[in-house]
Amino acid sequence: MEPWLEEAGALGGVDTGKLAxxxxxxxxxxxxxxxxxxxxxxxxAIPQALALLRSPAHRTGALGLLYHLSLERSHRPLFLAAPAAATAALPSLLLAAGDLRTAPELAALAVNLSMDNQLAADMAGGGALAALLGKALAARDPLALRITRNLAERCATADAVVAFAPAADALADLLTDPTTDADVRVEALGLLAHAALPPLRWRPILARSGLPAWLVAALVPGGAADDIALEAVMAGGALCTTDTAPLLAQAGLGTALVALLAERRADDECALRHAAM
Structure with a gap:
């Protein structure tokens, strides 16, 4: 029981659980x-609310409060400094939850905290990144994919390779599946841009999955929504290595990029993403 609750309960003569x-x-x-x-x-308030995550009766209320307190970047280090660190509880809560769209407070808190470098490193540790990625891909949950994407962006390369190596085939299949929802595809493409690390052998996956042809189709002007096309540019750049370049070129990726750049020459974001490749 938190000290402030004990004191308030003693003063008011009320049940501390109800008071909390x-x-x-x-x-x-x-x-x-x-x-x-x-x-x-x-x-x-942050460490006290974190401690209440251990109580199922108070978890939803604590998550809502913690989400609001995580909105300011300046508050996020306080989560790491808290005795009951958020990063110790969040991965297990995320893995235990079903579709994160039914747990908006938990998902929103995890999204915010996963944008802090140190918190993300802690959240991804101990095999949590691999477990979260497996859950996100299996459930096709866009919020889980967003959290995993944030963690991947800030995770050490070695940890990311360990997490993504067994999931690379599933990620490629998710993208090329015509039944995949658009919001899931956007997050999966963003994830791919960070999962396509040099130690991973993408050439056989690209050859088997047909992902190069899918990327080219997404980059054809008018072939996909703008957010998907932009993420496809980044994913294509991440996938393009000495080993995979022949496959991507044969699929027409270079031609598609030139055509897209010509068509979007007034679009600063698109042009910058091309330049980043």
Whole structure:
């Protein structure tokens, strides 16, 4: 039991479990205000709310409050410094959850914290990145893919290779499957841009899956939505190595990129992504 709850319960003569729920509800409502969030973070609300994640009765309320407190980048290091570090609980909660679209507070908190380099490294450790990636691909869950993508962007190369090596085939199949939802495909492409690391042998996967032809089709002007086309540019660049370049060129990737650049020459974001390749 947290000290502030014990003290409040003693003063008010009320059940501390009920008091915790009421306090969380009030704090959550107050945390819609930025100044209120700053005051709560300074007063130590983050470690106390983290401790309440252990209680199923208070978990949803604690997650909602923690999500709001994670909105400011300046607050995120406080999660790492807390005695009950968020990173110790989040991976297990994410893996235990079903579709993360039914757990919006948990998903939103994980997305925010996974954008911090140190928190992401902790969240990805101990095999958690590989487990989360497997869950995301199996469930075709766009929120789980977004979290995994954030972790991959900030994860050490060696850890990422260990996580992605067994999932590379499934990732390619997900992208080329015509039934894959657009929001899932966007996140999977972003993930691929960070999973296509040199130690992974992509050539046999590309040859088997037909992914080069799919990328070319996505890059044809009008062939895919803008967000998918932009992510496809990045994924194509990440996949292009000395080993895979002949396959990608044979599929027409270079020609498609030139045509897309000509068609989108006024689009700064598209041009910059081409340049980044």
């Amino acid at each position: 729920g009421l306090a969380l509800r009030l704090l959550h409502n107050l945390s819609f205000d930025e100044a209120g969030r700053t005051e709560m973070a300074s007063a130590g």
